[in-house]
Amino acid sequence: MILHQLIDYETLRLIWWVLLGVLLIGFAVTDGFDLGVGALLPFVARTDIERRVAINTVGPVWEGNQVWLILGGGAIFAAWPPLYAVSFSGFYLAMFAVLAALIVRAVGFKYRSTREDARWRATWDWVLFAGGFVPALIFGVAVGNVLQGVPFRLDADLRIFYEGSFFGLLNPFALVCGLLSVAMLVMHGAAWLSFKAEGVVAERARAFGGVAALATILLFALGGLALWLFVSGYSITSPVAPDGPSNPLLKDVARGGVAWFANYAAHPWLLAVPALGFVGAAAAFLGLRARVEGPTLAASALTILGVIATVGVAMFPFILPSSVDPRSSLTVWDSSSSHLTLFIMLVVTVIFLPLVLAYTAWVYHVLWGKVDEAALRDEAGHFY
């Protein structure tokens, strides 16, 4: 096959770096409100029928939304195999906790409604809470650790040796990132409930969402400040070969200073990205107060876009720096799949991603409208 030479290796790597971001943001924007609704469930809804309202706002769509995560896993495997290998084995127990939370969440949605028993349902409500809160927290903590560098090294065979521990992940900076992630997804879940639910559930969601939006702004600012003051960045010190072989050990890396701000210093217009995070959250806060629904949800989604992209831009071209052996750090230029695989995966993505977006939009269109208590009482059987 020579067709793949149509797009050079460097460009393909850049495209796949952007697509990595698209997948993470796609997950955080779609499944993010499911996680947020889960984390809000015990607080915005007190009675069984209220909880059913909240659950049924995400009932028909959470399964499809979660595929963003599965696709994210698969796409990282296919396009960035070393990233897949290092991060999932390094964050081993944290990944296990995420899996456990998502597994019980999936089951909770389905099984809660199968019995009327109050204790049965109360148990699953807490399961749904944990299923939303725990992944939101851990994803943020993981990003916080990635920014600081992860303690792994590669040997000459490119075997991976991880030298950290689970509790080492829970450092102050990472916890700030974890709380930011929770606040952001709770805000998003609240915006969704305000958009999709009727009555008291939507009311309470707006109140919680306002607090979460303010917390998002504060924690995002605090995280940025801590990154500037306390976190060493990484930079490549050897000549960069953007079309070189995917072998991280062929370069040299220095750790130290405010290297994570270098891209913003070199291209000040990139500051629009973090600005989007702040402006989006402020707009979501105002929207929740003013009871504007659609635009608030959009503002909250833009916040997520801004915050995640801020991290990506700050670290570029690094994807996963190594704190114990900076040379082993994974970057855009040395951690991708082969030229041919990136090309094939791009072709597949160009064909199927628009299709996925189209039918997802159609499904949301069919399910358009509010979930209210009256409908749940009438139509027993077609709802959770």
Added chain:
Amino acid sequence: MEFDIVSLSRLQFATVALYHFLFVPLTLGLSLIVAIMETVYVMTDRPVWRQMTKFWGTLFGINFVLGVATGLTMEFQFGMNWSYYSHYVGDVFGAPLAIEGLMAFFLEATFVGLFFFGWDRLSKVGHLATAWAVALGSNLSALWILIANGWMQNPVGAAFNPMTMRMEVTDFYQVLFNPVAQAKFVHTVSAGYVTASIFVLGVSAWYLLRNRHTALARRSMAVAASFGLLSSLSVVVLGDESGYLANEHQKMKLAAIEGMWETEAAPAPFTAIGFPDQAARTTHHVLQIPGALGLIATRSLDTTLPGIKQLVDEAKGRIASGVLAYDALQAIRTARSVTAVAPAVRAAFEANGRNLGYAYLLRRYVADPRTASPAQIDAAAWDLVPAVAPLFWSFRVMVGLGFFFILLLGTFFVLSTRQRLDRHRWLLWVAVLAIPLPWIAAELGWLVAEIGRQPWAIEGVLPTALAVSSLGVAQVALTLAGFVLFYSVLFVVEMGLMLRAIRKGPQPEHGLPAPAPGGVAHPVAAE
């Protein structure tokens, strides 16, 4: 088995995969059966078919959610526990997994919500389309997963790149149209259809025995028996194709399944019964069918089938060749370039590179394969023999069950065409008791395929022992215990919900008479 990191990781993978595979076959088959039922409903407008769609759809939903939940683990398991594997073959193996998500799983998961929640929001045809989208998504999902698995059994279309220390795609077309993957796909989805058919058949038989929901039960049995009969025939035909391909690509797997230690004169006999003895390297008390294996595996009367001992001897040559490749690789790595090394080194790598994986088999005995003694090479060659007895027996039980399913489904097919489904009560009991059997066959099929591939993670390319993450034993033991605990609880809850839903039976449907106490059977012809 000693509980080192390799065996624990293998145990964990087997646990989560076998568990996931409890739900997958039913999802594959039931999604299609439900779509067929809804098609009949849309074409005939008879409410009983709508009731059937909803009832079996409910059971589908209970099962589906656990398939999704346990599938999540599968997607991340490679990176978590098999990080060197992920690095070594991600360039090839990751692509089908990602395409599965994009092309198949999105379709399935997005429309499954609409299937359950959209009854009042969609037209009849619109809702039918969601049912088919779910069925199509599930089955396409299986296609991509088996393309990935097929590549582990027969790694075509890829080559080792010494600069990146991994396998990279050279010809994606070969990966896609890998004959092993295609045969496995049809064999596996057909097995899923049989599983769902026998599930529907058994549950319906129970209703007939109880004289409940008989109108629904009869029609469901008719669908299950005809669909299941076709599928069970397809399972056996494609299983046979797999045997033929195994001889082409995985001779050792075939010889081990047969407990065939010595090379047999063509056409080789098929050992129906025997007691393989790994230590003594022989199979005791064999009962053989002359010529049968030669016919199945080679489709000829005069092609010789190599036995285990011959294959081990041949492997010693490949290990020696692999060591040459390993030596050349070290030189290339030191030079940091393929072109900077002496032409002789490059030629040595090109000639022996495909056997590099065989040198890695020596890693169990020596750090540097170049220093291996002849005794160590001999031991590594014998490591190529998978556990013969489990393979031998798993295979025979699976095949025996396969033929039983044809018989069972064939019997009910005949009974249903003659409208005599409840003529023989004992046959209905057989159908009820047969419900767990397809699961046993499916799990054994997985064991045959994957134990038979050992000691390789990727046949001939990467030994399983090298593929693991460098995790602590305690970490893996902890997550293994966690998965077993979680999954067992969920399994019990799932079984409870399934049984409740079956006991409760279908919901009354608008346009259908409420079920009379004692249940009056509706004559089939009247509807």
